[in-house]
Amino acid sequence: MNALPLSALPHPPGRLPVLGDxxxxxxRRPTQHETELTRELGPIFQRELLGNRLVVVGGADLARQTLDEESWGRVLVGPLAQLRAVAGAGLFTARTRDPLWGQARRILTPGFAQAxxxxxxxxxxxxxDDLTQKWTESPVIDVHRDMTAATLEVIGRAGFSRRMGLLGSDDGAADGTGEFLDALGRILLWAGESTNDVPMLGPIREVLGSRRRNADIATGRRFVSSIIETRVREGARGRNDLLGLMLExxxxxxxxxxxxxxVTDQVLTFLAAGHETTAALMEVALYYLAAEPEVxxxxxxxxxDGTALTYENVVRLRQIRAYLNECLRLWPPAPGFFRLARTDQVLDGYxxxxxRAVFVLALAAQRDPAVWGPDADLFRADRFLGERLTAxxxxxxxxxxxGPRSCIGRQFAIHESSLLLASVLSRFDLRLEKPTDLVMRERATLRPEPFTLVASPRTTVPAAPVASGRS
Incomplete structure (x- = not known):
């Protein structure tokens, strides 16, 4: 095969003997920094630390090559591998060869279908309804707090028939929810930072933080076990939800x-990954809408325009769906993933x-100007409308x-986000409390740093009632 070895790939300047790059x-911001390196070094480059080479694929065309399931497969590396210590054999952290992964996927797939x-x-x-009522009563909004609350409530109510106590009159959280959220935040931060640490300092930090981390993992599993034990004790009682699907x-x-x-692994996965990614998407969308009120x-x-937000109407919200897709393009909550070469491959002559595993940097590939145009870094939701959608x-x-390891909950997340965003837009004009840039933090996911919005009653159109999907 007439191709260059990976050792010939470009790398960041300033490489040191032994320590490497x-x-x-x-x-603190590993994938954002790697995206900047893509602009400097090209669509594929290497980073070497203590002799370990990471191959980063940031060009769109090369990234697209790795999506071929016959030639490439999924591999559990990076933050997901770290989260396996927390979520065990949950759908996101299980190895494909694990029989429980296939079993859980087959059982749960109907629960995440569009129907x-x-x-x-x-x-x-x-x-x-609870979210918009809260914003009506308290129009100065901590977006991070409220999106965490709303997305966890959706998973709790739709997935487990359980109110989490984070919105409305029961604000203050059900027993253990606040402690669970604090523990989860620390776990996600650890998963992100520990896989992007400085050699030699990382293991020291691991040892120093192990007691706190083990306590946080125990807190998370204890909280989830209480949800499951309550359901087992009470019985299904005709509840049509994800927890019932898993148990019965x-x-x-x-x-x-x-x-x-x-089942504990799966519930913990849905609570952690499900709320974190959707909350990140909603926060990005709300920031851009507040920054561009004319949109x-x-x-x-x-x-x-006053349309009732029934199930049928929500699935037809093409502009909102396009808006969410553009948010996902610019700021994917999961900024990258690893792909494993099943057979010898050539990427850009290497x-x-x-x-061999490579890191597909979606954050960079989805902004590649060679594919998305010279305005690739600009927010333009019309990229996902009409003829541009086809392109x-x-x-x-x-x-x-x-592939088969793609997010099983994507339909859930998109329907939830579309409904929440439509509910907010139909009721409120939004503005940033003070001018601020969108700053993203990384803690296994990409999510905005906390910011504050001010909501005032919308005057341009009548508020759309949120309605049941059953006519």
Whole structure:
């Protein structure tokens, strides 16, 4: 194979003997820094630390090559590997060869199909009602806090038929929820930083933080176990939700049900990954809408205009869906993923041997000006409308991952986000409390630094009622 070895790849300047590219380590904003390096070094480059080479693929065309499931596969590396210590064999952290992964995927797939969103719509709508009521009463909004609350409530109510106590009159959180959230935040920060640490300092930090981390993991699993134990004690009682699916449904292939330990893994995965990624998406969307009120007015006037937010109407909100897609393009909550070469591959003239993993930097590939145009860094939701939508489908866009290991909850997240965003837009004009840039922090996901909005009653269109999907 006439190709260059990976050792010939460009690398950041200032490489040191033994330590390698330690000067290029940015443990606070690793993927954003790697995106900057893509602009300097090209669509594929290397970073070497203590002899370990990371191959970063940031060009859209090269990233698209790695989506071929015959030639490339998924590998558990980076923050997801760290989170395995927390979520065990949950869908995101299980290894594909683990029999429980296939069993759980088969059992849960019907619960995340588009048809299931009709079942969950009422629970999601109740959260939208509580959120907008809260903003009516308290118009100065801590966006990070409220999106955390709203997305956890959606998962709790739609997924487990349980109010989490984070919105409305029961604000203050159900027993243990606040402690769980604090522990979860520290775990996500650890997962992100520990995989992007300075050599030699990382292991020291691991040892020093192990007691706190183990306590946080125990807190998370204890909280989830209480949810499951309550359901088992009370019984299903006709509840049509994800927890019931996991507890009561047999795998169509093996005839076996999920063991309770794996149900705990799955519930913890949905609470952690499900709320974190959707909250990140909502925060980005709200920031851009507040920064560009004329866009918010246009969507409210042309697409909402007092329309009842039934299930049928929400799935037809094309402008809102395009807006969310553009948020996901610019700021994917999961900024990258690893792909493993099944056979010898060539990327941009470099030989990637079979069994070698590369890091596909979606954050960079989805901003590649060679594919997305010279305005790739600008927010333009019309990229995902009309003829431009057709063109976009041929470009690299993978905010939910790829292949059989792509995010099973993407339909859930999109329906939830569309409903919440439509509810807010139809009722409120939003503005930033003070001018501020959108600053992203990394803690296993990309999520905005906290910012504050001010909501005032919308005057351009009548408020759209949030309605059940059942006519």
């Amino acid at each position: 330690v000067r290029s380590v940015d443990r 299931a969103m009709r079942v969950y719509h009422d629970a999601m709508a109740s959260v939208a 449904t047999a795998d169509p292939e093996t005839g076996e049900r999920l063991p309770l330990r794996n 918010a007015d246009r969507i409210a006037t042309t697409e909402l 030989h990637v041997p079979a069994g 976009s489908s041929r470009k690299f866009f993978a905010p939910w991952g790829t």
